[in-house]
Amino acid sequence: MNARPYSTTDRSGTAARLDVERTLALDRLANLHLDFAAMVAASADSNADDEHDPEGATIAFERSQLDALILQAQRHLADIGLARDRLAQGAYEKCESCGNPIGQARLEARPVARDCITCATLKISAVVSLADRKGTVATTEVRLSHDASMGGSMGTGAIG
Numbered sequence: 205m206n207a208r209p210y211s212t213t214d215r216s217g218t219a220a221r222l223d224v225e226r227t228l229a230l231d232r233l234a235n236l237h238l239d240f241a242a243m244v245a246a247s248a249d250s251n252a253d254d255e256h257d258p259e260g261a262t263i264a265f266e267r268s269q270l271d272a273l274i275l276q277a278q279r280h281l282a283d284i285g286l287a288r289d290r291l292a293q294g295a296y297e298k299c300e301s302c303g304n305p306i307g308q309a310r311l312e313a314r315p316v317a318r319d320c321i322t323c324a325t326l327k328i329s330a331v332v333s334l335a336d337r338k339g340t341v342a343t344t345e346v347r348l349s350h351d352a353s354m355g356g357s358m359g360t361g362a363i364g
């Protein structure tokens with residue numbers, strides 16, 4: 205991982221690449237909106253607004269998938285915009301969290317990256333450990349309610 209400073213050539217190359225990504229993302233978003241409009245029109249035609257109707261359920265599923273794809277494309281577009289801003293401010297190659305260089309290789313693989321691989325890994329492991337803790341809490345709760353119901357049935361046994 206070499207952290208050589210970004211040159212003007214790097215910056216203009218990155219700007220061009222981000223612009224291509226932006227065009228692609230806008231194109232994708234426009235297509236998704238067209239798909240969405242077509243789906244809404246089709247569902248109005250088929251009059252399948254009953255969720256218990258199998259066709260209605262399919263439409264609801266497709267709609268939620270399209271919603272997710274549109275959201276994803278919008279987020280990507282916002283990330284590209286942020287990357288362009290960071291590039292203009294000369295902050296593009298610096299990690300947003302620790303200020304260290306993000307690294308050429310990472311930026312080439314992921315031009316919208318805002319943090320270095322160390323910080324990105326820390327964020328991921330924080331999410332994972334939070335999920336772990338939630339898992340443990342859930343398990344504890346299950347065991348407690350199990351104990352409580354055992355106690356309850358023993359109590360009932362004593363009365364009966």
Ligand SMILES: [Zn+2]
Pocket residue numbers: 299300301302303304319320321322323324
């Ligand atoms: Zn960092």
